[in-house]
Amino acid sequence: MTSSVVGAQEKVVYRCPGNLYTDALSAKEAQAKGCKTLDGAPITVIQSGVRPAAPKAAASGGGAPSERVQSDEQKARDADARRILEAELKKEEEALAALQKEYNNGQPERRGDERNYQKYQDRVNEMKAAITRKEADVAALRRELAKFGAASK
Incomplete structure (x- = not known):
């Protein structure tokens, strides 16, 4: 268990312009893109779900045969x-x-x-x-x- 905590602590998270947060950059890449490191700040990731309005919008575009123009x-x-x-x-x-x-x-x-x-x-x-x-x-x-x-x- 300690190794996973140590591994998590070694990951550096960068905040790049445009509110992009990533841990997939090297230090040089982050510096070149103008990203800043986040020290000890907790990050919450919220996954967006499928919007229920999307199927209705597609259907109104004429995609459904029952709603022919x-x-x-x-x-x-x-x-x-x-x-x-x-x-x-x-x-x-x-x-x-x-x-x-x-x-x-x-x-x-x-x-x-x-x-x-x-x-x-x-x-x-x-x-x-x-x-x-x-x-x-x-x-x-x-x-x-x-x-x-x-x-x-």
């Missing part, structure tokens, strides 16, 4: 989703067009603070990456809209 309501939801996607697509296409105009086929105008050619090249590369991301966003929105295309048109 009415056809009219589903059509309204689909129409709303399509309208939102179309608005988002329009906004993204406008942003893409503005980026492409500023990019000017890889030859954007130099700014006054870009006397150093490397600064200019860095900005051109950032613009190219931004255009690539916008094109991917537009393509993704078009794919999402295509899911509604056959049913809505």
Whole structure:
């Protein structure tokens, strides 16, 4: 019995930022993360149980077949989703067009603070990456809209 008490006393518990308590860190790791040791302070661990409201929330999301959404309501939801996607697509296409105009086929105008050619090249590369991301966003929105295309048109 004494060995288990001694073993328990050798465990060092650390309090890390964000109210995280752990005994799984080494002294170096704890210091690097900004954790402080707890000296003789009793720690109580409370296990959280399953909340009874969780199954009800999942069922209201349409998971249960007995609670199916009415056809009219589903059509309204689909129409709303399509309208939102179309608005988002329009906004993204406008942003893409503005980026492409500023990019000017890889030859954007130099700014006054870009006397150093490397600064200019860095900005051109950032613009190219931004255009690539916008094109991917537009393509993704078009794919999402295509899911509604056959049913809505």
